[in-house]
Amino acid sequence: NFFKTKTERIHQFGRGINANISPNEEVFFNKSYEAFEKQDILNAYKYFLKSLENFSNNTSNCNININQENEKLNFEIYQGTAKITGYVTNENLYAQAIVTKNKSTHVALKRYILERNYQLTYAYYCSDDKYIKLKLYFNNLTMSPQKIFFPIREIALNADFDKEYIKSEFSNIILEDIGHLKSIDDNELKIKYNFLKKWINEIILKIDTFPSNDNSGMQAFALLYILFKIDYLLVPKYEIYQKTSKKVQEYFNNENSTIEAKNEELKEYIYKLKEMDYLKFSTNFYNAKYTFNPTEKTSHEEINLFITESLSKIRWYKNNRYNQIIPIIYEYIALYILYNYGANPVIRALLHMLVEIQNPIFFKELNYNTLYNKDKSSFYKKEIISKIEEIIVPHQNRFKLLKPFGDKLNFSTINEFNNSFYLQLQELNFEDV
Template sequence: MSEWLYRLFHHSKAAHPIRHYFGRSINAQRHPQENELFNQAMEAFSEGRTVQAYEHYLRSLENFNAAESNENILLHYADDTLHFELYQGTAVIRGSVSDKYFEAHAVITAKALMNIAIKRHLLERNDQLTYVRYYTHGEFLQLKLYLDNTTMTPQKIFYPLRELALNADYEKEYIHYHFKQKKLTEVEHLQSIDEDELRIKYGAMQQWIEDCQLALKQLPANDNNSTVSFTLLSLLLQIDYLIVPQNDIAQEIIEKISSYFMEDERLVEQKNDELLNFILKLQKLDFETFAPYFYKACYTFSPMERATIEELIQFIEASLEKSRWFRHHRYPHVVSTIYHYMAFYMLYNYGLHPSYQALLHLLVEVNNSDFFVALGYRPLYHTQSKHFEKEAIIRAVNDAIEPYQKEFSNLVPFGKELNYTTLEEFSHSFYLHLKNLNYTEL
């Protein structure tokens, strides 16, 4: 364990299970009665009990960590009208439901902060949206949704409400970053992060950047561009998933990753230089500059469409094929980097079934054990002794799969069958089992 992790871990005051948020999707379990609530909503709509139907449906969107609600959606009645607040990152969606209509809106920015460039941007955005529109109301720019309840079903609610929530969250940060606004509007629902945790994350980022620079010096001379890309992209994805910066840092990470995969006239060397320059920029941040870019927030909708198992298999097979040459020619550090990259990329780029996401997170936790230990988690892998906590890993695999075996009868836990010889062999065997998971429904 590196010195900074050792100091932070041994001064930790955590005595209870710790909840942390990782990645930019929903890191929570769906409502345990989601299906029942959805069916109750369907029945209530068919019987003309519109407001009650909405209540059932909105309650089905609540998500949980263990048995504790994330309180990502709040409901209350006033007379015959149902009012709600729904949280999606930086955005607060407020709405009301009557027998005749469904209305919801989110504050994007202050009207006084809008300039000609922002107004032009919003006109373009309005043409791109399907269900929602931007408009000014009082002192604020808002994103609004209005639905007529004459013929309503839960399926007709999902996509409009999701479009409102995802775009409100995205647009708030996009306008803040690209149009250089000093602060976000309406942030009272965002939770601050403890300074001790931020210092762990800052130290981890600096350590990872140093490790990355060392790894770049050790890369083989042949096929150097692709291995540099794996190394740099893996680091950015690792920072994004494990540290979860927000605001400007998050926007820049997203832009740098998207820019790399853009098909244009730039050479791979140029794209790698852009990634490296941004990483060096992160390295120069002092803690006081770093700290304001973090907060905790609730999320209701995933920003990514659910990937098919075929897409995931194709990605794993293609990535393992790229690693074979390095395995054969004994470049274990390159193979390890590719294995790191694979997990982080799937968590970043694909909408995943909760079981699949939990399994990938487990693989990430094993491969980044020092970081999780510093946050107060029990180690699944001991970096100094190279010892796996095999029974704990087996339990975690079971916990990820067993809740879904009624839905997918051929989904079988594989923890006992993993290769616990080395981290490299463990990761390789883990991906082979992920590739063979059977999500065939009954």
């Protein structure tokens, strides 16, 4: 295909695994189930762990490592800052994630760990003579792939979250077992830092154009949009991630505060991000391997409902001639879904493509082929249609009614394109036939 895009994704975007599941994932999972039924425990776990392996550009990310020694299966699972090591015998499963050295703890951290133990379902914190660890121990007598998935996922996600949280809240404590993390190229960091400043300056100027009366709703969209954008495109870790996610959570969960007060809190935080110097900014980034998505799977119906509600708000603003907020809400929709929902791989890939189209200057700086020329307000139509086919066609074996929709998009303006793209997303049929 002459128009096939030449842009393999080489950067991490968002909080998911940023990779493709194993092409044999379903085969391995089914083999694991059959082996558990036969009490062939070591092979059952081997197949299960292989089903968790993910790939980028057809190459394994080595997020799962397995090594069998006689009647013992050793494994490693990577999830961000967390490295889960363990072993399986015919009788038991043991897994652990080292967090920090025992001697480095103080009262506040011990209190935090104690509270976390009450929040966890399967894993638990403990300490030996050297380390504080998150541990998991199971008897294999009645095990199955479904039963083991959630405990393994819990220890991986929570070990990663807690190590990030500890790094953010207890700056004097040194994390252990993070030798697998890779630093980000300084040029890439500078690009991200410059865009952080650029986006915040732009949104501040945009907010100044809003009508002086009754603009709290527009401000909310603009402020949340910029935080979602920073999170998805820049992918900060540690302090920036922890504080950003806390601000977003408080915004949506605090029912006792007015929207105006919550906007002011977001604005204050965004100004702090704007004033952050490069040295501090650069300490909030690393590259890592991931095995589990942090968000729960979300039905297509739920995502459709959010899109419908959001498009109705756009129509209201359009009818009332608040045109300056409309492009922001169109971008907000995709970023909100990517931040909050565990969308299926097709939806995630399509939304990422939409984000690429909406942010051509940023992606060009990262050396990706762009799909939209902002200066000329023109689309690379054939490349967009081709890319939609690349995303959808591989999934048609499972979803027979899933059809590419590139030829149904409206390429007249960026707003019309966004609107038609969301409408086509809603039309996708993920029914198994």
